[in-house]
Amino acid sequence: MANIKDVAKAAGVSTSTVSRTINNSPSISLATKERIFSVMKELNYSPNMIAKSLTNNKSYTVTLIVDVEDEKSYQNPFFYEIMHGIERHVYRKEYSLIVANLSSTQKNQSVIEWLIKGKRTDGVILPASILSSAMIEILRKYNIPFVAIGEPVGLKESVSWVDVDNKKGTENAMYYLFEKGYRNIGFLGLNKTQLFSRKRLEGYKSALSDEQHEIDNDFIRECMNTKKEGYQHMIDLLQRDHRPDAIICADSHIAFGAIKACGELHLRIPEDIGIISYDNSQLAEISDPEITTVYVDVFELGLQSAKQLFELIEDPQKIDQGLLISTSIKVRETA
């Protein structure tokens, strides 16, 4: 394959001139520039990124770390779309995207360290769940910019992150339900160990107090993201004297269980009971009735994380920031 020397020779100029036209330096006459471009086309020349990397000390590569062991994590069903969003921005920047699993260890070090030390990556996007202080220390030590997907919690350091606005999302769901006439709304699926879940609960509570409703703690149920637990709690809730007329489910699996419970108790959806869950379109659309959800634009989430990363790469002085992606209500059949 042709290299810069071949082009230079064929165009009758020096390699510097070719290099300059490639990187469109202003000080090249139009004539030579055009000649060089035509020669490049003729020889089917493309700059060798590896050589470029070596001189510029950049890899032109960005890494997305995934944590496959954590398959139950809330982000997982969205993962593919997040990656898609990241991918879009990364290739626009003419970088390429490396994907690596956290646990793909090489000789006792984390992949991240391996990639960094081998100069294979200029920046990292990684789930907040794995962003320990130790991890941050490594990243900082080698001066590698990074962005977390999800708001990190319990960290002394300030870092860049992107997350879904879970609080607002739930508030909006609540307002939507109020608007539709529902008055006694419950919250199913609290998981205190997860920030996003607590945020959703916050939104639930703040919407209630905004609307001057009292908070009935029995309407707030902690449960796992499973159909089974959703079903059990729903049955229990519906058999109370004072039963809810609408439910916000933290997850679509829970919503499936809730719908089943309603069916068994002969309650019509959405007439007797309204249900809104968080988005997993595949599940929401196959459900019968189809589930109305808080829609999360995960593609955008990925895209924004990549944008933030490049801002950091291009300006290392740039200060870290957090960004919340807003949600919308995707109306289907359950509310």
Added chain:
Amino acid sequence: MANIKDVAKAAGVSTSTVSRTINNSPSISLATKERIFSVMKELNYSPNMIAKSLTNNKSYTVTLIVDVEDEKSYQNPFFYEIMHGIERHVYRKEYSLIVANLSSTQKNQSVIEWLIKGKRTDGVILPASILSSAMIEILRKYNIPFVAIGEPVGLKESVSWVDVDNKKGTENAMYYLFEKGYRNIGFLGLNKTQLFSRKRLEGYKSALSDEQHEIDNDFIRECMNTKKEGYQHMIDLLQRDHRPDAIICADSHIAFGAIKACGELHLRIPEDIGIISYDNSQLAEISDPEITTVYVDVFELGLQSAKQLFELIEDPQKIDQGLLISTSIKVRETA
């Protein structure tokens, strides 16, 4: 960061000696070898892969091409796991994995060509659906080994590929149903334009003739992978005089529709009607009853594709081959 020269200096040897110990050449005395290793540890040295790439003319990188526009493709729900399998093998080889979307074009060329010409990749894994002759021509022209996910169809060239053994999978599902006492089995979800679908039908037919059953063409239904169409065809099938007592669904969405139809006609599953679909565990497990499926080990699919790719990378003379991954029956509640 320390480089090979620093190590050499600190160890009192030449860079060649250091290079040799890194690549464990046999002709290095144990003493120096040990000294060098300890110095490397001390200086926190790691070889710069970019420099290594430049000299060796290898990128130590492999690319997975995804076709995001083709979201409805049968492979898509599996994509994450395929990637996981690929990732595992790639990092074992101490390569890194680039992911790129087919349509991430750079200046009128495909990403693939862009990556190749920039010397960013040593091999490519890509869905058979995008493996056109033009694509192959490019890959061959630059001598880049590649492996298709899915058996390519209508290609003159012989290529390496890995696919699921759809025919055998369906045969096994049929034998399982026979064993359970089902006798009149239908096939829902044929899509003549897709090889995998035709293969599944082949398996259906071959199992029938093996067991000396006649093929009733009305038991074979062409339909889209949607709940709605699955429902309609199932209703229609069940209202015939001679109705099936079991159904193989080409997809879980179809199975959802079929289950709904059974419910409406008050047929019990699995007593009156048995159902087996192809695996999408998320859907299969959330269904009520849970769907018995043909389980496809997509992780293995990815792993094998990566293995094949590396065989090609390591031995360019290696001849192309096709590989079929076998399936198993995941018994749940519908059969």
Added chain:
DNA sequence: TTGTAGGCGTTATCAT
């Protein structure tokens, strides 16, 4: 506006 030359970090060849 263009050319010359040295350097980026490694490996391979040829010596010793």
Added chain:
DNA sequence: ATGATAACGCCTACAA
């Protein structure tokens, strides 16, 4: 068993 040196393809002072 080890060392010196050129080469990989590009970029960037510095010079002209």
